[in-house]
Amino acid sequence: MSSSNLITSSELLAKLRKEIKEISVHELKQQLENNEVTLIDIRGLEEWDQGHVKGSIHIPRGFLELQIETHVRDCEQPIAITCAGGVRSLLGARDLETMGYTNVASVAGGFTGWKHAGYPFDVPRTLSKEQRERYSRHTIMPEVGEEGQLKLLDAKVLLIGAGGLGSPAAIYLAAAGVGTLGIVDYDVVDTSNLQRQIIHRLEDVDKPKTESAARTIAQLNPDIKVIGHRTQLTSYNAFDIISQYDIVINGSDNFPTRYLVNDACTLLGKALVDASIFRFEGQVTVFDTTKGGPCYRCLYPDPPPPGEVPSCAEGGVLGVLPGIVGSLEAVEAIKLILGQGESLVGRLLLYDALDAEFRELNIRKNPDCPVCSDHPTVTELIDYNEFCGLPSVEPVVAANGKGELIAV
Amino acid sequence: MATVRIPSPLRRYTNNQSKVESNGANIAQLIENLESQYPGVKSRLCDDSGQIKRYVNIFVNGEEIRTLQGNETAVSDKDEVSIIPAMAGGL
Numbered sequence: 001m002s003s004s005n006l007i008t009s010s011e012l013l014a015k016l017r018k019e020i021k022e023i024s025v026h027e028l029k030q031q032l033e034n035n036e037v038t039l040i041d042i043r044g045l046e047e048w049d050q051g052h053v054k055g056s057i058h059i060p061r062g063f064l065e066l067q068i069e070t071h072v073r074d075c076e077q078p079i080a081i082t083c084a085g086g087v088r089s090l091l092g093a094r095d096l097e098t099m100g101y102t103n104v105a106s107v108a109g110g111f112t113g114w115k116h117a118g119y120p121f122d123v124p125r126t127l128s129k130e131q132r133e134r135y136s137r138h139t140i141m142p143e144v145g146e147e148g149q150l151k152l153l154d155a156k157v158l159l160i161g162a163g164g165l166g167s168p169a170a171i172y173l174a175a176a177g178v179g180t181l182g183i184v185d186y187d188v189v190d191t192s193n194l195q196r197q198i199i200h201r202l203e204d205v206d207k208p209k210t211e212s213a214a215r216t217i218a219q220l221n222p223d224i225k226v227i228g229h230r231t232q233l234t235s236y237n238a239f240d241i242i243s244q245y246d247i248v249i250n251g252s253d254n255f256p257t258r259y260l261v262n263d264a265c266t267l268l269g270k271a272l273v274d275a276s277i278f279r280f281e282g283q284v285t286v287f288d289t290t291k292g293g294p295c296y297r298c299l300y301p302d303p304p305p306p307g308e309v310p311s312c313a314e315g316g317v318l319g320v321l322p323g324i325v326g327s328l329e330a331v332e333a334i335k336l337i338l339g340q341g342e343s344l345v346g347r348l349l350l351y352d353a354l355d356a357e358f359r360e361l362n363i364r365k366n367p368d369c370p371v372c373s374d375h376p377t378v379t380e381l382i383d384y385n386e387f388c389g390l391p392s393v394e395p396v397v398a399a400n401g402k403g404e405l406i407a408v
Numbered sequence: 409m410a411t412v413r414i415p416s417p418l419r420r421y422t423n424n425q426s427k428v429e430s431n432g433a434n435i436a437q438l439i440e441n442l443e444s445q446y447p448g449v450k451s452r453l454c455d456d457s458g459q460i461k462r463y464v465n466i467f468v469n470g471e472e473i474r475t476l477q478g479n480e481t482a483v484s485d486k487d488e489v490s491i492i493p494a495m496a497g498g499l
Contacts, residue, residue, distance in 0.1 A: 164498060275498065359490070
């Protein structure tokens, strides 16, 4: 082809301006308000992410001919094509006319003109470039997608205890991008914890577990905001702490705290992912009375007398066991955040490591439950030590709403 | 014979077995038979009046007996009876 046959880009555009119908941003606004047109934005992803007309469909120009038919099937349907300034949209409109679409217009002035006219536009929340890379194995799955990943980043999950169950749950939730993790734990790391509490290291011995956990999480995923509540959870502070979160994960090691967490979550209407472990066995379920499910008191109406049920400190626990069970808790929390799958509400999942067996039992709402039935007798937090047959303990310290320690 | 699933805290009565075979027309009878096979089990499951303790759950084929007929819940051959006590461990 000799250069005399070439036309310049400006000659091409001048030619297209004669052939392609153009509409102004004002006409576009009118047509959108009357639902008379389908608006296709053919700019690149980064341009789209910085803002676009509400209701427009994004098809980058390189994919326009390939993807248009999934959005517009009727060749006579009115289509407006827009880009940044109204140039690429002429080319896009020509391409659609070539395909046989008969009612195509290019928006003169494009998105820049729309903004200058003072018309409203959406700036979508999106993942950053680093986040798209980090969470790509999530976002590629339709059950998560970029929308689901944003839900995870927005979610606030409270872990009761940074111990055996809390360690794997916190690590996996942090890796998964659950944006805010609260950790309630008053303890310091002990050497005997390291056999299973994988969020802590040898160098953390004698340091507060909240600090040790926060450091591990920061090294794994700096996206995550960690709020350490270095306090014992009590009837005095439970509402204040739990109300800051969407979901609670129970990894506590004693009955008073289990009943306290259950009652506080039920009264606040928070979902509670609950698990416990002993020796080679674990139990996990989800208590969510807002979904009509049972609560911990439906399953275990009264606590055992002190000393009757041995603790892990007394009976032992396989170090890997909380890794399995705490990870199951993390899975359930993520499912609740995403609104995907069948949660363990109403089902008790049992794992026996020695038999290498998972089993499932149905648990049902107690129609006379003192907390979650329609005629409750427990309507505020009580003295849970007394309830469990232990001496009442006045708290020495508690956390204020900011998670800071205050004297009580 | 029904299969009875024994939780860790009770396995010291059953020679560390996680599953044992026992029989009885209902749960109350099954517990009596378990006690004669494995002395000590009953006092871990029942209070002095013979009622199941409120921090122990017994399931027949996946359903908790308080939602069935309690101690009178029928047990047949090949049924699976699970004993699930409250456990507090997490740390």
